Amino acid sequence: MVRTEKVEFTNMCMICNGGKVVVIDRKKKDWSGVTFPGGHVELGESFTDAVIREIQEETGLKISSPQLCGIKDWSENGCRYVVLFYKTTHFEGELVSSDEGKVWWEEIDNLPNLNLSLDMKDMLRVFTEDDLSEFFYYQKNSKWLYDLK
Numbered sequence: 001m002v003r004t005e006k007v008e009f010t011n012m013c014m015i016c017n018g019g020k021v022v023v024i025d026r027k028k029k030d031w032s033g034v035t036f037p038g039g040h041v042e043l044g045e046s047f048t049d050a051v052i053r054e055i056q057e058e059t060g061l062k063i064s065s066p067q068l069c070g071i072k073d074w075s076e077n078g079c080r081y082v083v084l085f086y087k088t089t090h091f092e093g094e095l096v097s098s099d100e101g102k103v104w105w106e107e108i109d110n111l112p113n114l115n116l117s118l119d120m121k122d123m124l125r126v127f128t129e130d131d132l133s134e135f136f137y138y139q140k141n142s143k144w145l146y147d148l149k
Contacts, residue, residue: 005075005078005079005080006078006079006080007079007080007081007082008040008079008080008081008082009040009041009047009050009082009083009084010038010039010040010041010081010082010083010084011038011039011041011047011050011051011054011083011084011085011086012035012036012037012038012072012083012084012085012086013036013037013038013051013054013055013063013066013085013086013087013088014036014069014085014086014087014088014127015036015037015055015059015061015063015087015088015089015091016087016088016089016108017089017091017105019107019108019109020105020106020107020108021036021105021106021108021111022036022037022059022061022095022103022104022105022106023035023036023037023103023104023105023106023111023114024036024037024058024059024100024101024102024103025101025102025103025115026100026101026117027099027100027101028100031117031118032117033115033116033117033118033120034106034111034114034115034116034117034120035116035117035120036127037054037055037058037059037100037103038051038054038055038058038083038086039054039057039058039100040054041084047068047084048066051063051066051084051086052064052066056093057098057100058098058100058101058103059095059096059098059103060093060094060095060096060098060103061091061092061093061094061095062091062092062093063088063090063091064088064090064091065088065090066086066087066088067086067087067088068084068085068086069085069086069087069126069127069133070085070126070127070132070133070134070135071083071084071085071126071133071134071135072085072123072126072134072135072136072137073134073135073136073137074136074137074138074144085123085126085127087127108128111124119135119146122135122146122148123135125148126148132148132149133149134147134148134149135147135148136148136149
């Protein structure tokens with residue numbers, strides 16, 4: 001039984017301020033729409049440092065004390081992809097949009113009314129519901145499905 005696999009790590013962070021959260025309207029063709037900011041973990045970088053760096057690059061905010069609250073994962077083409085979900089209420093600075101997309105504060109209750117990224121409505125549940133910690137994609141009969149665990 002093989003116990004190792006190629007893995008790619010990325011992150012997303014829900015930055016909260018009362019009933020509002022920071023969102024980004026991604027311009028990437030492969031995953032566009034409104035979601036939380038985040039990005040890739042660089043080789044040799046800690047997961048915490050990566051989410052702090054990515055948030056600053058994409059939003060201009062310097063976050064602190066990000067708390068791991070779940071993951072999204074799937075396997076495709078011989079690689080497992082893992083997105084680490086973080087949330088924080090600790091930040092400083094002013095929002096500044098980047099080449100990744102426009103950023104703004106949005107009422108969390110209004111998120112379902114926006115043009116969300118693929119499956120973001122259900123991913124949001126992992127960020128907000130204490131009994132969920134994983135958004136797991138899998139293939140069945142060549143069709144992509146997912147479970148919330």
